[in-house]
Amino acid sequence: MCNACLIEDVKRSMLSRRALFTGAAATTAAAVTAGLTTARPALAQSAGRVVDLTHAYDSDFPTFDGNPGILYEPAVKFEDSGYQLWKLTIWEHTGTHIDAPLHFAADGRSVAELPPESLVCPLCVIDLKAKAAEDANAMVEPEDIEAWISANGEIPAGACVAMNSGWADKVATPAFRTNAEGTFAFPGFSKAATDLLADAGAACIGVDTMSLDPGDSADFAVHYSWLPSGRYGIEGLAGLDGVPAKGATIFVGAPKHKLGTGGPARVMAVV
Template identity: 65%
Template sequence: MCNQCVIDGVRENMLSRRMLLGGAALGLGTATSLAVSPRRAMAQPVAASGKVVDLTHAYDGAFPTFDGVPGIVYEQAVKFDESGYQLYKLTIFEHTGTHIDAPLHFSSDGLSVDALAPQDLVCPLVIVDITDKARSDPNATVEAADIEAFISANGDIPAGACVALRSGWAAKVGEPAFRNDPQGQFAFPGFATSATDLLAQMDVAAIGVDTLSLDPGNSQDFAVHNSWLPGGRYGIEGLANLEELPVTGATIVVGAPKHKGGTGGPARVLALL
């Protein structure tokens, strides 16, 4: 057999294999894209700028709570000077500090915090700013009109996003005004059901607030808790440092606790830019 014949045969064989493998890879890619068609889309696959913003308040027994009872109690179980190491026994109420509300919090049979889908805990972060409204009304709410105005200015809110209310309230954490008005009544911003009903239609995964509750302080019926959470979605209360972020473009990572049957719990929440 001539050398050229051998060369031509090898070339033809390699070309055939390349076409076969290319087609297989294309088919695999198509199959994968069909099999994995997530409704969740990351704002950024990784922290593009390398910036990480901690959205979590450090908390202890002095951190404001809804019922006024300390949310966390430390008991020194092992002392360093006695044992060469140390540890604390902690008594923690689930809904204290920067924390997550699982669907089970306001439903008898909703998802517990350990059952939340991991892909719903890493999602695009959208921030709706109502700081101006909150200056004149401590019980200001995000309304459907605020969501519509946001979309008009910034584009659509992606399915699977976490939509956070930014009111400037996090700066009040060390003050009585974080929780109460001068008359001692609950007073802080939150969401209105007109907004959360609209966000539910958009397939938003979570809502968050930089205040004590998803509902405003003057709520008498916890309408947002009662409508948003039983729908299989979750909430985050007590967010910090939202002022450091743009209204779009960040990815939120919610380090939710994973105790079985939990209704929620303190969470380490980060934003990646």
């Protein structure tokens, strides 16, 4: 299936299926928020090192639909006025950005309605680089989470669980988005894994690719389950090699525009 056809199929599916999740979303979101208080002891005690997990981006940054995610237009020029500023046209889901519940749930929380305490999280990083080197559409599976727990202990309530597939290194190449045949190909989470993380009380999942679901997903199962449950996601993370598997705290600088389904974010970790 062509990329454009896939996007249109997903749009139709979103319209027909969003209503299925609206009832459960508010209940689950309240449970996530309540569980965040137990995450406070798991937050890192800063040693003063801050790691930027955000890509700088411009109109050349790869996007899902292939169109520029940000456009610049001079609004005031320095030579005319002694100062300068741009008029920006930004598509919400570009660069390093947030997926809010409203993105895949008609009555979900907007990005402006995310509880501030959910944006400061213990960070758990699952290394998927070996699997991703073998399969461009590799997924974080329950066994990867169980292996992380065996090595690092339980996942704290309210945590952000991030996948480090090594894909951020490809961001300046076509391989970040598609394979040689022009088909979407990049790692993501499996629904079975995110169901497990939901049961564990995680508040957020993050990926160093363009989508929470892998590139070859035909149904966006993670988007359709994780986001309508009241949780959020981060796509396009950078710098995950610079943080440990556990022990860091992530600070998610989510935008706060009303009715936002997400938006570009500055994401940093303190170690």
